[in-house]
Amino acid sequence: MATTDIPEPWASAMENVGAVSPQTGRASLNRLSEKAGVHTTTISNLIRGRTRVPDLDTISRIATALRLPPRTVAGWLDVVWGENPPYEPPAESALLDQRERDLIDEMIRVIARLKSPRGNEPSQSPNLLDASKQTRSLPSKKKK
Numbered sequence: 072m073a074t075t076d077i078p079e080p081w082a083s084a085m086e087n088v089g090a091v092s093p094q095t096g097r098a099s100l101n102r103l104s105e106k107a108g109v110h111t112t113t114i115s116n117l118i119r120g121r122t123r124v125p126d127l128d129t130i131s132r133i134a135t136a137l138r139l140p141p142r143t144v145a146g147w148l149d150v151v152w153g154e155n156p157p158y159e160p161p162a163e164s165a166l167l168d169q170r171e172r173d174l175i176d177e178m179i180r181v182i183a184r185l186k187s188p189r190g191n192e193p194s195q196s197p198n199l200l201d202a203s204k205q206t207r208s209l210p211s212k213k214k215k
Contacts (some may be wrong), residue, residue, distance in 0.1 A: 081118055084137045107136035117148060124186055125150055
């Protein structure tokens with residue numbers, strides 16, 4: 072990535088902390104990499120949006136190097152930083168039986184694992200999605 076290709080607000084933030092090329096005085100991924108202790112390619116991929124789920128430690132290290140709150144840098148990457156409010160299912164969830172609720176809970180766990188920086192770790196909970204492959208049929212609705 073050429074120095075002119077570093078988008079805002081990244082370029083200004085890098086220039087503000089002196090992460091600049093000595094030759095051009097412009098924002099430099101190499102200098103930010105040195106300050107943050109994060110590989111240049113990793114930073115480039117983050118800035119270009121090539122990293123699907125950025126590691127929170129990496130975001131924190133870059134934020135520290137830029138002297139910015141991690142929440143700010145995470146926002147530039149469209150990553151929610153911090154705690155989300157607890158999930159509350161919609162009122163219609165009262166129509167689900169226990170098996171259906173267990174399946175929805177497992178789907179939430181799978182999605183969360185995919186978003187986790189360690190997304191390939193096995194779940195601590197039983198894999199209900201695999202259990203759902205068993206030949207069990209849902210109760211049929213009676214026709215009127």
